[in-house]
Amino acid sequence: MAESKRDYYEVLGVSKDADDATLKKAYRQIAKKYHPDMNPGDAEAEKKFKEASEAYAVLSDSEKRRQYDQLGHAAFDGGAGGAGGFGGFDFSGADFSDIFGDIFGDIFGGSRRGYSNQGPMKGMNVRKSVRITFEEAVFGTEKEMDIQLKESCPTCNGTGAKAGTSPETCRKCGGKGQVVYTQQSFFGTVQNVQTCPDCHGTGTIIKEKCPDCKGSGFISVNKKIKVNIPAGIDNGQSVRIREKGEPGTNGGPRGDLLVEVIVARHPIFQRQDTHIFSTVPISFAQATLGNDIRVKTVDGEVVYTVKPGTKTDTKVRLKGKGVPSLRNPKVRGDHYVTLVIQTPEKLSPEAKEALKHFDELTGNTLKQEIKPKKTKKKLFD
Known part of the structure; x- marks a missing residue:
């Protein structure tokens, strides 16, 4: 019986308020997937193709869609050809021309439209x-x-x-x-x-x-x-x-x-957009007392004055020492320098004594007593 058929909206995978464009898109995808020419000898694919075609023929016609929404498959029992049958269905009024022109163009690599002039064509890049x-x-x-x-x-x-x-x-x-x-x-x-x-x-x-x-x-x-x-x-x-x-x-x-x-990668500089980044090592004395240092840039070395008390990882901005903008070469980015305090690995005996004397004058940290942390006694073992 006709009511054993699947719901037309379910067949196309659309909601009941789907517009014409949604219906056409859904049908085109199904028709292309299950078209007999894409699935030769596949009876199940042909059945699904005809099922989707019947659903689209009804839902794409405003009057037939109104009847179907009101009465379901019973509205077309006279031409449905029995349960699961599609051969006798009336497809009059359904416009498949543009859809099937596109589908056959996809399947066979051609176009449904008329001859196109073989005019001048640009060569490959x-x-x-x-x-x-x-x-x-x-x-x-x-x-x-x-x-x-x-x-x-x-x-x-x-x-x-x-x-x-x-x-x-x-x-x-x-x-x-x-x-x-x-x-x-x-x-x-x-x-x-x-x-x-x-x-x-x-x-x-x-x-x-x-x-x-x-x-x-x-x-x-x-x-x-x-x-x-x-x-x-x-x-x-x-x-x-x-x-x-x-x-x-x-x-x-x-x-x-x-x-x-x-x-090519640069041994010192790194780039991000129009900005350049680099790291410059400075000594403990330079960081503490302040000093002039030389910083390498793409324009050559520049002199920068380190402020007294500078901490490690301090970032310095050298304005306009970055990369020119592609859109406006007169506009350049900046160069950001990270100052890193280096700890000497080898010291002479004299330098060690001087450093100990310096420590005695600035807090005597080398002779600080490290007291163990107090722990609470357990009441029960």
Whole structure:
């Protein structure tokens, strides 16, 4: 009986207040998954496909959906074809054209739409990498790279055909570069467009290929390319050089050359965005009494005055000594220096005596008595 069927909303996996777009999206996913052409010979998949199609045919039609919401499957008992049957269901009024055009395009790699002009197309981008130093990344540099580029074959002038011959119009597609395939679906005939398998979309066939380019129309040429690397570039970022990639097709422009920058690690400096960080060791005497020290930066050494009583891990900001901004090279980040007090590992006898005398004058910490902590006595063992 018809009531043994699953609820249509359950079949599509949507709520009862689902709008048309939600219904269409849910049905498309199910139809693509269980379409007979994707599951040849699978009776269970075909059953689920037809079940979902019946559900969508009802719920996508406002009048049928109103009847179904009111009476359930009983509203269509006359055309349901019995329990679990889909062959006699009335699909009139349901619009499957756009959905099945897209589905067949996905399945067969084509398109449901009409012929598209094989106009000019930009060539593929070429990716390379270049290594630079930390300082070169900060201030910018110019590098010269050896790369192989495809150029039009001088022998055949880019036609790919042997001298004295010309490419012929493809008979399969008539020079259009595309062919139409007709596919019988559950709902009738669907046409989809694919790239011609014989000419691969070019519209022409080369019977006798050029011996130099093997029919491709291009030869590889070694070239030196200068790459201007801007100041402030960071590790992993790329520089784009226009039209130094693969040649375009049908008169289209060349692709671009994308040069990824790999920045070497620096033994002293670390970078975060436009800021530079480093650590500078100072002696106990410099930290206690204060003193001028030399700090290395990407601009060279600068003199910084350590304040008396400076503690270890004190951070110092050197304004404008960081990395230039890529957007505005005149704006630079800062350099943050961490001052770390170093403890001497080896001292002469004289230095030890002087340090003991210093300790006697500043608290005599070396002769402090360490008293054991008092513990409470247990009342019971």
